[in-house]
Amino acid sequence: MKNLLVKKAVTGFLAASMFCTASVSGFAGVATPELMKAAAEEQKVIYSTDFEDQDVSAFDKRGENDTTVLSASTDYATSGEYSLCASGRTESWNGPAFRLDDKCEPGTEYYVNAKVRGKYYSQITCSYQYSDSSGDPHYVNLTNGSSGDWLEFKNLKVSFSDDVKDVFVYFEGGSDDIYIDDFSVVEAPVIPIEEDIPSLKNVYADYFKVGTATTTMELAPKSTKNLILKHCNSLTLGNELKPDAIIDREATIESGDFDNPLVNLSSARTILNFAKANNIPVRGHVLVWHSQTPDWFFKEEFSDDGEWVSKDTMLKRMENYIKNVFAALEEEYPTVDFYAYDVVNEAWTDQGTPRQPGQQGSSGSEQSAWVKVFGDNSFIDYAFEYARKYAPEGTKLFYNDYNEYMTGKMDAIVDMANRLKEKGLIDGIGMQSHLDVRQGNDAFPSIQMYENALKTYTSLGLDVQITELDATIQNNSEASFKAQADYYSDLFDLYVKYADKISAVVFWGTKDDTSWRSTQYPLFFNGDYTAKPCFYSIVDGIEYVDPPVTEPITTTPAPTTPTKPSLEVVKMGDANCDGETDIADVVIAKCYLINPSAYSITEQGIVNADVAGTQGLDVQDTIAIQKLALKIISESELA
Ligand code: GLA
Numbered sequence: 001m002k003n004l005l006v007k008k009a010v011t012g013f014l015a016a017s018m019f020c021t022a023s024v025s026g027f028a029g030v031a032t033p034e035l036m037k038a039a040a041e042e043q044k045v046i047y048s049t050d051f052e053d054q055d056v057s058a059f060d061k062r063g064e065n066d067t068t069v070l071s072a073s074t075d076y077a078t079s080g081e082y083s084l085c086a087s088g089r090t091e092s093w094n095g096p097a098f099r100l101d102d103k104c105e106p107g108t109e110y111y112v113n114a115k116v117r118g119k120y121y122s123q124i125t126c127s128y129q130y131s132d133s134s135g136d137p138h139y140v141n142l143t144n145g146s147s148g149d150w151l152e153f154k155n156l157k158v159s160f161s162d163d164v165k166d167v168f169v170y171f172e173g174g175s176d177d178i179y180i181d182d183f184s185v186v187e188a189p190v191i192p193i194e195e196d197i198p199s200l201k202n203v204y205a206d207y208f209k210v211g212t213a214t215t216t217m218e219l220a221p222k223s224t225k226n227l228i229l230k231h232c233n234s235l236t237l238g239n240e241l242k243p244d245a246i247i248d249r250e251a252t253i254e255s256g257d258f259d260n261p262l263v264n265l266s267s268a269r270t271i272l273n274f275a276k277a278n279n280i281p282v283r284g285h286v287l288v289w290h291s292q293t294p295d296w297f298f299k300e301e302f303s304d305d306g307e308w309v310s311k312d313t314m315l316k317r318m319e320n321y322i323k324n325v326f327a328a329l330e331e332e333y334p335t336v337d338f339y340a341y342d343v344v345n346e347a348w349t350d351q352g353t354p355r356q357p358g359q360q361g362s363s364g365s366e367q368s369a370w371v372k373v374f375g376d377n378s379f380i381d382y383a384f385e386y387a388r389k390y391a392p393e394g395t396k397l398f399y400n401d402y403n404e405y406m407t408g409k410m411d412a413i414v415d416m417a418n419r420l421k422e423k424g425l426i427d428g429i430g431m432q433s434h435l436d437v438r439q440g441n442d443a444f445p446s447i448q449m450y451e452n453a454l455k456t457y458t459s460l461g462l463d464v465q466i467t468e469l470d471a472t473i474q475n476n477s478e479a480s481f482k483a484q485a486d487y488y489s490d491l492f493d494l495y496v497k498y499a500d501k502i503s504a505v506v507f508w509g510t511k512d513d514t515s516w517r518s519t520q521y522p523l524f525f526n527g528d529y530t531a532k533p534c535f536y537s538i539v540d541g542i543e544y545v546d547p548p549v550t551e552p553i554t555t556t557p558a559p560t561t562p563t564k565p566s567l568e569v570v571k572m573g574d575a576n577c578d579g580e581t582d583i584a585d586v587v588i589a590k591c592y593l594i595n596p597s598a599y600s601i602t603e604q605g606i607v608n609a610d611v612a613g614t615q616g617l618d619v620q621d622t623i624a625i626q627k628l629a630l631k632i633i634s635e636s637e638l639a
Contacts, residue, residue, distance in 0.1 A: 044187035046103050046110060051082040051181060059084060059096040059180075062170060066094045076179050078115045078150050083181035086171070095178055097129075097170035100185070106162035109188040109221045111155045112142070112169050119177040121148035128158055128217070131166040134266030140217055144173065150181070157188065157513070159220035161270050191594055193226045193529045196619050198539045200231040200524075202546050207499035209234040211283065211506035213468065216240060216270045218514045223529050225274065227510055234339075234504050235275050236283040236467070240268040243286075243293040246325065249302050258301055259316040263324045265332055276336050283467065283506060284329075284341035286400065287322055288383040290368035291346070295359045298369045314373045315382060322386040330392060340465060340504065342400040342430055343387040344380050348416075352408035380416060384425035396503075400430030400467055405445045405453035417460050428463035434508070434517075435471040437480070437487045443471075447490045454494055458501035466495065468508035471534075472520030484521070485537035492538040530590065536623070567607045572635045573625040575601055575609035582629050585609065589622045611638050 047058060054072035061068035066089075073085035086096045104110055116124050125144035131137050142158070145151040160167045169185075171178050200210040211234025218224060218238075228235065239245055248264035255262060265272070275282050298314065300306035309317070329338060347368070349355060354377040358367025370379045380399075387397050399417065403409055413429065420426035431453065436444045445453075457464045471487055473480035495505055509515040513527030524535040573581035575589045589609045592601045601609065601617075611628070612620035627633045 046185040046187055047098075048184035048186075049182075050079045051077075051084050051183075052080040054082055056084045056096075059086075059098055061086075062093065062095060062097050062168075062172075066091075068094045068096065070096055073179065075119075075177075076117060076150075076181075078181040083179045084183070086178040086180070089175045089177065092174055093172050094175070095170050095172040096180060097168040098183070098185070099166075099168050100158065101130075101160065101165060101167040104160075104167075104185065104187075106160055106164075107220060107222050108190075109157055109159045111186045111188050112153070112158055112184075113155060113186070114153050114171070114183040115150045115181045116145075116153060116171055117147065117150045117179050118174060119179075122146065122174045122176050122178070124151065124171055124173045124178060126153050126156060127170055127172060129166070129168050129170065130160055130164040130217075132216075132266045133163050133269050134264060135165075136264075136266055137166070138216070138267065142169070159217065161216065161220045163270055163273070164216070189594075191223055191528050193223050193230060194531060194619050195230070197531050197535070198544070199546065200535075200539070201233040203539050203542050203544045204496075204505070205544065205547070207496055208502045209281065209504040209506075211235060211504055212510050213238045213285070213506065213508045214271060214510055215514075216267070218510060219271060219274060224510055227525065227529055228280075229278060233280060234283055234506055235271065235280045236285050236506055236508075237268055237271050238509070239292070240271055241284055241286070241325075243289065243297065243321075245292075246328075247294070247297060247321065249294070249296065253302055259313065260320040261297065261317050261324065263321065263328050265328050269332075272333050272336060276333055279337075281337040281339045283465070283504065284338050284395070285467075286342040286345040287325065287387060288318070288343060288347075288370065288379065289345040290355055290366075290370060291360065293360070293369065295369055298373050308369075308373060311374055314370075314379075318379070318382060319386045319389075322383070323390045326387075326390040326392065326395075338392065338395050340396045340398055340428065340430075340463075341387065341391060342467070343397045343426075344383050345400045346402060347377055347380055347399075348401060348409045348412040350403050350406040350409050352410075352412035377416075381420065381423075381425070384420050385423075388425050396427035396463055397425065398428045398430045398463075398465065398467075399426060400432060402432040402434050402468075404429075404431045404433070404457075405449050410453055410456055414456060414460065417457075417462060421460065421462060426462060428465055428503070429457045429460065430465050430467035431457065432468040432508075433466050433470075434468060435487075435491075437471050437473045437484045443483075443487050447487070447494070450491070451494050454498055458498045464498070464502050466502065466505040469505060470508045470515060470517060470522035472517050472522045474520070476521055480521075481533045485533040488524075488534040489537040528594065567604055569608055569611075570604060571608055572611050572638060573609060573628040575605045575625065577602060577605050577608065581625065586622055586625050586629060589617065589625055593617070593619065593622065613638075 051072050056070045056072055059070055068086045069088040071085050072082045074081050075085060077083045084096060118124060123144060123146040126142045128140045128142055129137055142156045143153055158169060204210050210232055212228060212232050213236035215238040245267040246263045246265060248262045251262040296302045296304050298308055300309055354371050355366060355368035357372035359369055384397060391397060417426055417429060438444060471484060473484045495502055507523055509523055511525040511527055512518055512521045512523050515523050524532055526532055571579060571581060573585050575585040588601060606617050609621055609625060610617050612624040614620045624638060
């Protein structure tokens with residue numbers, strides 16, 4: 001058993017979240033005022049129109065079957081007299097679309113801004129779409145709002161990688177006319193990652209892999225890639241290996257052999273190519289799940305209205321589907337290390353019973369078509385049997401679930417795991433770990449409850465992985481960030497304590513603004529790539545050695561900082577020279593490091609801010625200024 005290292009709990013770092021504003025629903029990241037100011041100053045406007053020239057030609061309807069008619073209209077306008085009017089819409093997906101990939105660069109982030117309204121009270125969604133390397137379209141809702149008046153969609157972050165095409169933002173919802181005014185696409189400033197903070201994968205190298213899940217869109221900006229390269233040695237595809245992403249309905253229908261579902265990795269290629277190019281081991285997620293699995297997979301001839309197939313037919317489909325997934329991965333990505341694979345996800349309720357039989361669409365996504373066809377949870381054993389039969393030797397097979405600390409579910413998982421282990425079919429349990437810090441001391445689950453689950457699973461004689469870690473907070477107050485930092489610190493103490501049984505700790509997402517729980521700030525990095533207090537709480541106090549760099553990593557160069565001029569410190573930490581050392585100094589120092597040409601600090605300010613004993617102003621100084629501002633340390637401790 002490895003020694004338990006005691007980390008310093010963070011006692012009150014300034015939430016670096018000062019850089020974060022409230023996030024919107026859906027995937028989009030929202031730019032902060034500082035970043036928007038930088039973007040505005042740099043004036044990298046890609047496209048901007050108030051429609052006063054009555055030119056709507058940059059917009060189009062969404063394909064041939066879309067009945068939308070686009071025109072300049074004086075019905076409504078937020079500025080001047082004209083707006084764009086999308087009339088004649090007959091389906092909610094009809095609407096005006098703006099092509100991005102002929103005006104924007106892959107790998108760069110952009111902000112989309114627009115004022116939108118319906119003819120009457122309407123709900124309008126701004127979405128994003130792209131086609132993958134096989135031409136299959138993908139859709140992501142960026143944000144939405146309802147109103148009988150103008151809505152402002154501001155600073156919606158979009159980006160795409162160089163292996164996708166037909167990239168659009170579009171407006172949809174209802175079937176009334178939609179109006180758009182003051183539309184713009186602005187290039188976002190490039191924000192480098194913090195290079196001089198510890199690398200999570202190096203900090204925990206003696207204990208377990210540190211990983212993240214990501215999606216094709218999230219991975220597009222270079223800085224996100226750099227963040228993953230710096231901190232992670234495990235990668236999970238957030239959606240792109242799920243059944244709905246890889247089962248190829250058209251190809252199977254064309255083949256006419258519905259017992260042999262064909263698969264297609266086109267959704268997954270962007271991320272898998274990144275993993276391959278950078279030698280990052282991959283956690284496969286997921287083969288058998290009730291959610292994100294189309295109902296037609298369980299129906300005669302893959303038809304939406306077909307009869308449900310028999311258990312015998314489904315067994316053939318399941319075996320061939322699993323076989324085809326591993327064959328496709330082996331064929332296209334023989335050098336990628338799929339070191340773990342979630343064979344079955346979320347099959348047990350919190351009470352430890354199988355899910356209700358049903359289709360995905362009915363009464364939410366809690367029902368299971370697997371149970372509908374099999375009558376019970378017996379499909380689990382078959383799934384593991386086939387996965388064992390076809391998975392490459394080095395791929396460990398996992399059962400994965402959430403609320404994994406609830407007693408009923410835990411008992412069911414333990415029984416199932418013991419049975420599968422006896423048959424040599426399972427290698428590990430995945431604890432998703434979607435947690436909730438809440439306020440004060442009522443985190444759910446409590447650390448004791450979570451440890452109980454960890455103890456239970458690690459005593460099964462199987463591997464354990466933390467597969468989807470994120471811990472939400474209620475708001476972006478300093479108190480919440482501190483509670484989150486303390487909670488994460490306690491969790492990582494547990495992970496280290498049980499490290500001989502834990503092979504990976506994987507976060508569900510890279511940054512708060514692109515997390516599926518973005519409004520609750522669950523991760524370790526802010527939207528501007530800066531580390532949050534919870535990051536420091538899990539690295540502080542752990543001794544580690546950075547391995548020698550064997551090959552150069554392509555990263556955006558950190559801003560150069562001038563060396564200390566020969567001025568004397570007037571007040572330690574007082575970057576803005578207002579005589580005080582407070583939060584404003586932290587903000588100005590961070591902004592300066594992110595973009596020195598947009599945010600200048602006087603020579604005296606740099607001397608005042610250069611407090612950490614490092615050469616020149618850097619991230620260590622901003623941390624030290626935070627501590628000074630919050631009186632965690634005194635000037636004499638730094639001197
Ligand atoms: C579950 C699934 C994941 C993902 C998250 C939410 O935990 O296992 O694949 O869908 O929910 O994003």
